[in-house]
Amino acid sequence: MRDAFCLAYIAILSPISIHTAFAESGAEAWLRYSQVKEGATSLPNRVAVVGNSEIVRTAGSELVRALEGRPGKRVPTGELPNADAFVLGTWRDIHPLFPSLSRSRVPSGDGFWLKTVPQHGAKYWLIIGASNRGVLYGTFSLLARIAQQQHVLTLDDSPSPSAPIRWVSQWDNLDGTIERGYAGRSIFLDNGQVRGDLTRVSEYARLLASIGINGCAINNVNADPRVLSSEMLPQLVRIADTFRPWGVKLAISVDLSSPMAVGGLKTFDPLDPDVAAWWKKAGDGIYARIPDFGGFVVKADSEGRSGPSQYGRTAADAANVIARALRPHHGVLLYRAFVYNHHLDWRDLKADRARAAYDYFHPLDGNFDENVVIQIKYGPIDSQVREPASPLFGAMPNTSQAIELQVTQEYTGQQRHLCFLVPMWKEILDFDMHANGATPVKKIVSGEVWHRRLGGYNAVVNVGLDANWLGHPLAMANLYGYGRLAWNPNLSAEEIAAEWTRLTFGNNPQVVSTISKMLLSSWHIYESYTGPLGAGTLTDILGDHYGPGIESSEHNGWGQWHRADEHGIGMDRTIATGTGYIGQYSREVQKRYEWLANCPDELLLFMHHVPYTFVLHSGNTVIQHIYDSHYEGAEQAAELVTQWKSLHGQIDDERYSDVLTRLEYQAGHAIVWRDTVVNWFFKTSGIMDAKGRMGHP
């Protein structure tokens, strides 16, 4: 008998029948096990957890919890229960119990195999992972299938994640505030310390694990160097301990000046040997206490942060010195490509912030160490409602890459507006960079195109202490969708919307179809009344990045220009007459954007400056499109309220009312957006709305 079997235990599920009425807070998110229980009547009531891993034990407990049982007695035996059972474990531990199974069906890495097997007169639902995490992910996947009323009586499915790095980031500050967070204060930090009570952290890790997320950087990329102080380390250990049962690795954001700021050195020059020694000592110190530490995220030379340019060094110099401290421990360094000059000369028609990431990083391709991953925002500006895919994705064949997405809706309505971002992320991930044959972004960041070992996803989430995590109950569809896409970017937005709705609100067909429809239309609706034709943001960029502020983008160095004046609108980014940004793409992509005849309407003003009377592919003029889309968008925002009201009585009152209040507010704010934008463009262009709506809502 092998050791692993000696440590197996069996939980016999004895139903708990105490049902307490509770106010629905949204805290359960998509992990609602009342649905699982309903769907599980013909499933076994035994759970056999094989092996001695904490993560696999977590998986077993989750199954017991979901099926509303009590853990039964531990049975120190190598025997399988002689009755139907769920059997969980890694391949190494399960295989001896089921010798006829083929290893080839078990995906490597974090994948899993769900398989039903008859043996000795019983039937077993096997959840097998190559890794411990795989077992946990397989368990959550099985539970999600049951909750969605899918067929699980016979199973033979072995999915695996698209990429090894599937992280989230929080922009939490040590004082407990969150940069661009819209759902309360930090669940991790308060008053310069890690919180005493980490219950919410554990619950967050569980949510993350349920969608396959395996790392979390807990603090703001505008990093306080004190995160690396000796007082902080034992506190970080507590977070790592809380994450560990859920297979989530702790990561932190660090500031490049740390060797000076907390290390007392006279320099943070990445090529200085003392600086290298300092990073090494910092890395060794962390790994001595947190052996599964994920790594660091770095923002440098960006928006006033310290950076290698202060010493005439490159991003590769900076990244490598830190990465070398992590490498012996298998840690990774996510170095952000969000590097740009925010003091650009707005009078210079060749200046262009969109060029920055490519201009800085493309020449460095091949200079980064193996465990450096360049983290690239999906578009070349900054998480706007419409941007093209960053050209940098296609320009670093010798460098591992991760895509940065934003679940927190900084520029997309800050969780006061409904904006389901999965359709937008899909467009970016599916966009073919034509960098080397067919090379969609999803295959570049997964490492597939250029055979990179590392790569993947990192999204800024910014959950807070609000009971429902993100503020707007429907905003959780973005977190769920992010995890699902990082696991499988080939899922459609429709599939993800339906899955999330079923898991969050139940399987009532009217509820599923109404909420899915609302989610799927919401990005276009938000875009229609805020930012037309890829013009760049009309949002107030100098304040809190919320609400209309059309002139705030112009006449300053931030480079989020739309260049609207009395004659026309748009940034000329062409190779022929503009900033040359389009030249950063492959030839095939250049053809799409350089010529007006080919350029898609939705990105026209991102790529070209045109007169208001320019006629779009749609047949409309630019100015009439601006008017129409704002009127239509505001109308559609009002329709969201009507659609939601059709669900009255079909979902719990708490979430019904919370969402209704927010949608009614959104519909009102869409009118504010509409009138502000329409009036400004009328005043600026002097061209009337052909449909005569101005001033007559």
Ligand code: GCV
């Ligand atoms: C953390 C945008 C946000 C900043 C953020 C920055 C970044 O500019 O407004 O709050 O800083 O992006 O991604 O580093």
